[in-house]
Amino acid sequence: MVKVAPSILSANFAVLGQEINDVIQGGADWIHIDVMDGHFVPNITMGPLVVEAIRPLTDLPLDVHLMIEEPEKYIQDFVKSGADLITVHQEACRHLHRTVYQIKEAGVKAGVAINPATPVEMVREILADVDLVLLMTVNPGFGGQTFIPTVLTKVKRCRQWAEEQGLSHLYLEVDGGVNEHTASLCRQAGANVLVAGSAIFSAADRREAINKIRG
Ligand code: DX5
Ligand code: ZN
Numbered sequence: 251m252v253k254v255a256p257s258i259l260s261a262n263f264a265v266l267g268q269e270i271n272d273v274i275q276g277g278a279d280w281i282h283i284d285v286m287d288g289h290f291v292p293n294i295t296m297g298p299l300v301v302e303a304i305r306p307l308t309d310l311p312l313d314v315h316l317m318i319e320e321p322e323k324y325i326q327d328f329v330k331s332g333a334d335l336i337t338v339h340q341e342a343c344r345h346l347h348r349t350v351y352q353i354k355e356a357g358v359k360a361g362v363a364i365n366p367a368t369p370v371e372m373v374r375e376i377l378a379d380v381d382l383v384l385l386m387t388v389n390p391g392f393g394g395q396t397f398i399p400t401v402l403t404k405v406k407r408c409r410q411w412a413e414e415q416g417l418s419h420l421y422l423e424v425d426g427g428v429n430e431h432t433a434s435l436c437r438q439a440g441a442n443v444l445v446a447g448s449a450i451f452s453a454a455d456r457r458e459a460i461n462k463i464r465g
Contacts, residue, residue: 251442252437252441252442252443252444252464252465253279253280253421253442253443253444254277254278254279254280254443254444254446254450254460254463254464255278255279255280255281255282255313255423255443255444255445255446256273256278256281256282256445256446256447256450256451256456256460257282257283257284257393257425257445257446257447257450258270258281258282258283258284258304258447258451259284259295259393259447260393260394260447260448260450260451260452261451262451266300266303266304267304267307269451270304270307270308271307272456273450273451273456273460274307274308274310275456275457276450276455276456276457276459276460277457277460277461277464278310278460279310279311279443280310280311280312280313280334280335280443281304281308281310281311281312281313282313282315282425282445282447283296283300283301283304283312283313283314283315283333284296284315284317284393284447285297285314285315285316285317285318285328286317286318286390286391287317287318287319289318289319290317290318290319290339290341290342290390291317291390291391292391293391293392297324297327298324298327298328298330298331299331301314301328301331301332301333302330302331302332304332305331305332311334311335312332312333312334312335313334313335313337313423313443313445314328314333314335314336314337315337315361315363315384315425315445316328316336316337316338316339316342317339317342317390317391318342319342320342321336321338321339321342321343321349322338322343322345322348322349322352325349325352325353325356326356329353329356329357329358333358334358334359335358335359335360335361335381335382336353336358336359336360336361337360337361337362337363337382337384337423338350338353338360338361338362338363339362339363339364339365339390340362340363340364340368340372340373340376341364341365341368343362346362346376347376347379350362350376350379350380351379359381359382360379360380360381360382361380361381361382361383361384361421361423362376362380362382362383362384363383363384363385363386363390363425364383364384364385364386364404365386365389365390366386366387366388366389366398366400366401369404370385370404370407370408373408374411377408377411377412377415377417377420378415378417380420381419381420381421382420382421382422382423382443383408383420383421383422383423384423384424384425385401385404385405385408385422385423385424385425385441386401386424386425386426387401387424387425387426387427387428387432387436388425388426388427389426390425390426393447393448394447394448395426395427396427397426397427397428397429397432398426398427399432399435401424402435402436402439403439405422405424405436405439405440405441406439406440408422408440409422409439409440409441410440412440421442421443422440422441422442422443423441423442423443423444423445424436424441424443424444424445425445426445428444428445428446428449428463429446429449429463430449430459430462430463433446433462433463433464433465434465437465444463444464446459446463449463450463
């Protein structure tokens, strides 16, 4: 079953609670929260306070995507604020295995993300230790960018490794430029969690947008 995770980066922040309720009513499976620090990526967004404010609005899993340097320093804060899944970038972790176990030992699910130009081999040795792999389909930093189709090969390879290793529980997530057309390519390649920001929040009918992405 494919999950759809609306990214609130493209929501109207002046009425964030309303926007979140709207995608919940529309059938969202997870809420995707993009944390940017102005160092790992050239943009600054939100932190644990925003996660804490969202937590009482829903029981849906809060999927926190950390696009920050030294994410290990902030794991505890995001767990306390109510995150259910915490994803760190392989490129930002000097000791990825340690950080993954820091997340798991804090009691939440752990994910590892890689940028479009990072070889998928960089997650191969950590596959059995994580709950989620996030293959970025744009360069992280902004919503509304164009999907990079070469990442689909990485999705296929990662899905194949997961099958070979019997990791049927592994979430294989894609993020960036996902709309009804690219979503179908991602599903075919083996992705089972689809993050979408602008395609959902720019649509007048969020339920329809979510359903089209889910396929
Ligand atoms: C990009 C973020 C994405 C972003 C996706 O750095 O990680 O989650 O919000 O936005 P769209 O779907 O508009 O590409
Ligand atoms: Zn994201």
